[in-house]
Amino acid sequence: MTPETQRLLLHWKDPSRARRLFFCQIEAVETLIYLTEVAPPRFRKQIEEANAEANPGLCRLASKMATGSGKTVVMAMIIAWHAVNKARRPNSKAFSDAFLIVAPGITIRDRLRVLNPSDSENLYQALNLAPTDLLDGVRKARIVITNYHAFMLREKEQVPKLDRQIFGGREGEKTFTESEGDMVARVGKDFMNRKNIIVLNDEAHHCYRRRVGGENANGEPLTAEEKDEAKRNDEAARVWISGLEAFARRIGIQAVYDLSATPFFLRGSGYGEGLLFPWVVSDFSLIDAIESEIVKVPRMPVLDDSIRGQLPKFRDVSPGHEGQPARVAEERAGEAIQGSDESCGLADLPHLLLAAIDALYRQYEAKFRLWEASPEIGRPPVFILVCNNTATSKLLADYVGGYEASEGEGADAQIRIVPGKLALFSNVDEGGCWRSVGGRS
Numbered sequence: 001m002t003p004e005t006q007r008l009l010l011h012w013k014d015p016s017r018a019r020r021l022f023f024c025q026i027e028a029v030e031t032l033i034y035l036t037e038v039a040p041p042r043f044r045k046q047i048e049e050a051n052a053e054a055n056p057g058l059c060r061l062a063s064k065m066a067t068g069s070g071k072t073v074v075m076a077m078i079i080a081w082h083a084v085n086k087a088r089r090p091n092s093k094a095f096s097d098a099f100l101i102v103a104p105g106i107t108i109r110d111r112l113r114v115l116n117p118s119d120s121e122n123l124y125q126a127l128n129l130a131p132t133d134l135l136d137g138v139r140k141a142r143i144v145i146t147n148y149h150a151f152m153l154r155e156k157e158q159v160p161k162l163d164r165q166i167f168g169g170r171e172g173e174k175t176f177t178e179s180e181g182d183m184v185a186r187v188g189k190d191f192m193n194r195k196n197i198i199v200l201n202d203e204a205h206h207c208y209r210r211r212v213g214g215e216n217a218n219g220e221p222l223t224a225e226e227k228d229e230a231k232r233n234d235e236a237a238r239v240w241i242s243g244l245e246a247f248a249r250r251i252g253i254q255a256v257y258d259l260s261a262t263p264f265f266l267r268g269s270g271y272g273e274g275l276l277f278p279w280v281v282s283d284f285s286l287i288d289a290i291e292s293e294i295v296k297v298p299r300m301p302v303l304d305d306s307i308r309g310q311l312p313k314f315r316d317v318s319p320g321h322e323g324q325p326a327r328v329a330e331e332r333a334g335e336a337i338q339g340s341d342e343s344c345g346l347a348d349l350p351h352l353l354l355a356a357i358d359a360l361y362r363q364y365e366a367k368f369r370l371w372e373a374s375p376e377i378g379r380p381p382v383f384i385l386v387c388n389n390t391a392t393s394k395l396l397a398d399y400v401g402g403y404e405a406s407e408g409e410g411a412d413a414q415i416r417i418v419p420g421k422l423a424l425f426s427n428v429d430e431g432g433c434w435r436s437v438g439g440r441s
Contacts, residue, residue, distance in 0.1 A: 001037045004084050004134065009033075011131050012077070019127060021077075022294055024284040025070050028063040029077045031282040032257065035061065036094060050278035054209050054271075055241070055256075057248055062204060062258035062280040066289035068296070071259040075101065075200050076115055076123040078257055080130045080138050082198055087137030096254045097137075098194035100187075100247065101145045102240065104203045109147045112202065116143050142191050148206070148236070150187050151243025153178040183243070184250040196252040199244060204258030206233075207240040208277075211270025222267075230268025237269065261286070296382075349399070357385065357396070361422050368424060383425065402428040 001009075009030070012021050035043060051060050065071050079099055086097040103109040114123050117139045124130060124138050155177055178186070191197065201207050222230065247253055263280055265271035289295040360383070367381040385400070387393035402420040406413055420426035 001033060002085055002089070004088050005033055005037060005081060007131060007134070008077075008081055008084065012129070017128065021073065021127070022070055022292075024065065024288070024292070024294065025074050025077065028065060028074050028282050028284065029081065031063070032061055032078065033081065035281060036255075047279060047281075054211070054277075055279075056209075058244065058253060058256055060256040060258055060277075060279045062260070062263045062277050064263050064276075064280050064283040064285070065259060065261060066284055066286040066295060067261040069284055069289050069294050071202065071261075072112065072114065073123060073127065073129075074259060075112075075202070075257075076127070076129055078198075078200065079115060079141060079143070080124060080134075083141040084130060084134045084137040087134075087140055093196070093254075096194075096196055096198045097140060098142045098191050098197040099144070099200060100197050101143065101200045102202065102207075102244075103145070103147045104206050104236075105149075106147050108202060109145055112145050115145065117141060142194055144188055144190050146187055148240040148243060151183060151239050151246070153180075153183055154186075156182070180246045181250060184246055187243075188247065188251065191251065194251070196254040197247065198254050199247070199256040201240075201256060201258045202260075204260045204277075205262050205264060205266060206236050207244070207258070208237050208265060208269055209241050210234050210237065210268070226267065230266075232268075233266040234268040237266070349395070354399075357400070357422075361424075365424060400425050402426050 009026075012026050012029075035047065047059065047061065051058060063071075063074065065074065082095045082099070083097050085092065085095040089095065099115075101112055101115060103112055113119050114121050114126070116122060117124055124135065130138055188197075244253065244256065258277065258279070263277045265273065265275050265277070267273045286295070290297055364381055364383045371377050371380045385393070385396055387396060398420075400420050400422045403418050405416045405418050407416060417428050419428040
């Protein structure tokens with residue numbers, strides 16, 4: 001390896017560091033370094049073959065890292081490794097100082113701002129990711145952070161549909177839409193004519209090219225909702241991978257580094273659902289992260305003694321009701337919440353879902369009482385419900401913490417503050433209270 005890479009590795013592993021890096025973070029980058037700088041040709045050939053079907057023309061390497069094990073730090077280490085080497089070896093084709101970081105949404109995109117060396121909270125200084133004399137190379141790097149939606153071709157000007165058809169000529173409506181080159185120039189305007197960039201895909205399981213002829217690779221019939229999910233997955237993946245292919249054609253891509261806790265094909269990809277990307281080169285699984293005490297230990301609801309029949313029941317808490325919580329939430333959002341739980345829609349939630357929440361809460365309550373009686377334990381336990389969308393999460397938040405329901409109309413209208421079903425998490429005093437719409441309680 002280069003002397004600069006060696007210095008970085010020794011710097012990252014220095015036992016006297018004020019804040020030591022996780023060993024899994026170092027191992028993920030070491031694997032990429034080995035494959036780039038050290039590995040014999042047969043290793044690179046394996047990577048090329050793995051990419052040939054799903055990513056022709058792109059060199060993708062995926063690092064599988066459990067959620068909470070620090071993927072963003074690994075991205076910063078990759079940037080430092082490339083940027084430092086490029087600064088010392090400007091003519092090298094193995095390294096680059098231009099980085100396109102792609103996220104699945106604007107929330108994650110905004111969190112990744114710490115990868116920009118000019119940010120006041122950048123990770124390079126906060127975590128001391130490069131020796132002082134090498135930091136200047138990192139500061140010279142050009143970094144673009146975006147979400148994959150930016151790859152969609154936009155309208156260049158607002159023109160009525162009839163005018164588009166009349167003045168579009170042979171190209172039709174395409175005349176008024178960005179070309180591939182326009183999109184690349186818009187998204188990558190800060191690259192300043194740099195070539196052969198490095199791409200970092202965060203949550204990279206959303207990025208792949210659908211396999212033709214493999215619409216239902218698992219062989220099981222899909223429900224209408226599963227087909228809708230597959231269609232959404234396919235559309236998102238198509239936009240993402242098409243954007244990267246456009247950058248590869250226009251300015252060149254040196255390498256694509258995928259980071260994800262779940263780098264596998266989704267439903268609708270044409271591959272077996274859950275099949276790992278064949279270009280995964282390192283794997284730090286959730287079990288490894290839990291055993292290493294890097295992430296918290298998840299606890300599943302297992303107290304299903306109140307449920308009769310075949311066990312376990314809580315592997316799927318909405319059998320046949322997958323979209324029901326979301327539909328209930330939409331119905332509640334469409335009109336003012338009225339009266340009792342039955343009229344508010346909470347009674348329509350799947351029985352197994354409520355039973356699972358209740359079982360998990362009973363476990364939590366026992367742990368909480370233990371913590372309450374023994375302050376030396378430290379932090380209290382945490383109760384987390386993970387939902388499939390914000391509509392469902394709002395519905396369950398009302399169930400857990402309480403909500404406001406209106407009764408009556410006009411001048412007689414009153415708002416009832418309804419307590420949550422889980423006492424420790426209820427935001428309402430026991431019994432609830434009333435207030436008039438005019439504000440008089």
